[in-house]
Amino acid sequence: MFKRFWLETIYGLFFILVLAFLVSQVTAFKIFDVFDPIGAVFEDMESTDIVFSQLREDPLAEENLILINIGDLPRSGIADMVNIINSAEPKVIGMDMVFKYPKEDTLGDLKLSDAFSRVENLVMYSKLLNVDDDDDFDSLEVSYPPLFGYGETAFVNFITGAADQDDLKMCREFAVSESVKGQEELAFSVKIAQHMDSAKVARFLARDKDVEVINYRGNIFDYGATEYAISYFALDWYQVLNMEFAPELIKDKAVIFCYMGSELGDRKALDDKYFTPLNKNYVGKTHADMFGGVVHANAFSMIMSESYINEMSENIGYILALVILYLNIVLFTVIYKVMPKWYDGLSKLIQLIEAAALFSLGLFVFNSFNYKIDTTLSIVAVLIVGDALEVFFGVFVNLFTKEGRKELRELKKL
Known part of the structure; x- marks a missing residue:
């Protein structure tokens, strides 16, 4: 059971990374720009401007x-x-x-x-x-x-x-x-x-x-x-x-x-x-x-x-985002397994708190030490992990379990 838990978190990490890559490829073509007037307003802003x-x-x-x-x-x-x-x-x-x-x-x-x-x-x-x-x-x-x-x-x-x-x-x-x-x-x-x-x-x-x-x-x-x-x-x-x-x-x-x-x-x-x-x-x-x-x-x-003003390297930004993503996968997996009825509410609350904390941390470090840390990727990781992990367990994992495939077959009979 313990081994399965850690395997699921690792598979969940790879699933979210692949999903993020596919989404980034779609948005690279700017297909959704016409639906993003708010993004156009914020595109010339950085958090350090505050x-x-x-x-x-x-x-x-x-x-x-x-x-x-x-x-x-x-x-x-x-x-x-x-x-x-x-x-x-x-x-x-x-x-x-x-x-x-x-x-x-x-x-x-x-x-x-x-x-x-x-x-x-x-x-x-x-x-x-x-x-x-x-x-x-x-x-x-x-x-x-x-x-x-x-x-x-x-x-x-x-x-x-x-x-x-x-x-x-x-x-x-x-x-x-x-x-x-x-x-x-x-x-x-x-x-x-x-x-x-x-x-x-x-x-x-x-x-x-x-x-x-x-x-x-x-x-x-x-x-x-x-x-x-x-x-x-x-x-x-x-x-x-x-x-x-x-x-x-x-x-x-x-x-x-x-x-x-x-x-x-x-x-x-x-x-x-x-x-x-x-x-x-x-x-x-x-x-x-x-x-x-x-x-x-x-x-x-x-x-x-x-x-x-000194800046955090891009590679450190990627590593920080990856670490935060995996820690959240572990936390949310525990909640999903132990308290499934609480998952949606708790995951959203935790995501909001973490995103606000990371944003505030960037401002504090810049204001106090003239050091610019880019928490953008980390915040994105925090904001997507809850729903992405729910898709992973609700769709991807069920496809590889007998119970999940049985429910799909019963659905087809209906």
């Missing part, structure tokens, strides 16, 4: 970086701002914008070129283009070299999964570095951090991860456009041109010039804007909530504070 947007305490403001909004200024205006900021002796200036071609305003181009030439540590925009057969990028989009080929370049690309500008641009992570024709190109935030503290960046690169999850800190003050913690100080274009700031604010800091609307708080600006986990409307998002320059700033802060 931690960022609801559970975490507001972090301290970033003291090593200042953001500058270029607004809709022409190149001559940007040149004036670069000269003003550069005179305050920042440690590094990053330009999160591209100047691809000369303009008809030749004087403006020359002014901007001259301004760039005066910056000691300058990081210029580059954009990765066209993946080749070896998964390397074959080219970079950069500013017009004869005029603006100063400083170093670093790529501004984010990992969003968006195929075009109309798609949801959800930014949770970024590539640390990429190979372009055999040459390494660092991410924009990494290159700027390297000028601030090369030792910290060396430790960051030593993690040897191709992709890093951004440990978001917060946003700029945007006059009520969002509800985030104010973690980054930003100057608007007119504040810089009118010298409405103390030079001490800039000295020895990292400065990023970027677009953040016609002026700070511009709610109509959509260019270079992304959805992030900080969005409090994490289900069915309607408005992108963070400009690209601020996303770079969050990645920079993560590197400078060395507060990284």
